[in-house]
Amino acid sequence: MDNRTFYNEILTAHNLHPYNKHPLPNPGVWKRGVNPSCGDDILLQLTLEDGVIKEGSFVGTGCAISQASADIMLDLILGKTTEEALRLKDIFLRMIKGETEEDELEELDEAICLRDVSHMPTRVKCAVLGWHTLEEILKKPEEEDGASPLPTTTE
């Protein structure tokens, strides 16, 4: 096997040691994202304050691409305003379609490691799962219902 692999060190590190993969004790909003083709299943949890993403984490199972992508996304959006997070989401989705300019890409920081998914059509859904779930939360947050949030499966 040659050394050129899509599974670069940044991606595998985020998959094996996801810093943001843990339940959030008191999330304000949360949403489940499922990708039936790989069986990826994540629960994204956020706390929003004055339009800023104060806290965030995810739990769930899935392929390395889905898990690493969600972890990297959280690194990027924590502390940002929701508008800023949605702007990054747009850049990310365009990167996956192969439609970004070089200077925009810099803003995505480590998420650039997923760039080559644009050549793997069957894995695009895995890479965008976290981002799509984020978009859904920010557009239509599910309010906390007082009880602790849904599944807390970690692996």
Add this chain to the structure above:
Amino acid sequence: MKTTFDVNKIRKDFPLIDGQPLAYLDNSATSQKPVQVLAAVEQFYREQNANPFRGLYELSNIATNAYEEARSLCAEFIGAKDSCEVIFTRNASESLNLLAYSLGRGLTAADEIISTVAEHHSNMLPWQHTARAIGATVRYLHPDREGNFSLEEFKSLLSSKTKIVAMTQMSNVFGRAIDLKPFIDAAHEAGAVFVADASQSIAHMPVNVQELDVDFLAFSGHKMLAPMGIGVLYGKAKLLEKMPPFLTGGEMIEYVTLEDTTYAPLPHKFEAGTVNAGGAVGLGAAIRYLNAMDRTAALAHEDALTARAIDALMQIPHVNILGAKDAADHHGIVTFTIDGVHPHDVAAILAEADIAVRAGHHCTQPLHQYLEIPSTTRASLMFYNTFDEIDRFADAVSRIRSLMGYND
């Protein structure tokens, strides 16, 4: 096992893989097609094409003969008594849907169907669907971890309520050849008909419907060197004759008025509309190809490849193989998991090394649920695969955990 099988010579017949970098190990999904099959299909459309049965001119007769010759070849290949017992369909799924619909017409809410947890969705959903529509019950036989079924458990499910048993001859996950004969005999004693799914077995073992005394048998051409879009349903003539048609329309009738219809005799009653004559001719050519080769040697080569793959994978830490311990019970199918690596990532890494395998649930979600494994990776072999390909595959598998960042 050492065989004298000349795989390099055989591979010349398969230009898509011969001398190519890709190791094609996804044969259970579909096989490659030899040039002899491609040539036969082309020849049909170049020299024999007309709508079979419909024209009162010579070319239509030629087309009809080519189509019917393919049917005879199929009948002979599976040991059917009469070629009218071979019905051409699109694939195994359509054959099984035909049965579920047509046999289902004769069921009542009190009746039971027995199937197994190891079935492909194609031999599960049609029965589920039929049972739900009628209010009948489907009962399921469970495989053990080696992919075997217990005849005792089967007999405990059987009763006078059992009308249909639908079971695979070879699971596309385990690869074990199930000796169906005792199950068929027991089903007959209970008064039920037996449907065998031979989609996986047909290319990897000799199948003989009369020796089995099986009532119905379904398979697809595309997994046995033929083109996609042609499949077979075998049924005993005396049963098929009593069954209502599935699809209706052209070419399956004897006489139609606005009120009523009498149907054409077998097999045409079950072949509505213009048939896939080119596909059937391709299937005939595939059977000729298999008949012309030393099949015993070819299957022995497959067994040797399978043993090589399983032996190699068993040496790799964190790799778990599903099914039988003995490679001889795998018939070219090696389904496995790697601890801590998702099967889709396994398949993607193998793809980077030019190795084609399948990952997921392989259309057997209930089996994966039962085994409590979300998904798996499957390498599936054919006689045209080489030891070199197996070694490349095993070598690539051995590197996957370290590529994914594990320090084993």
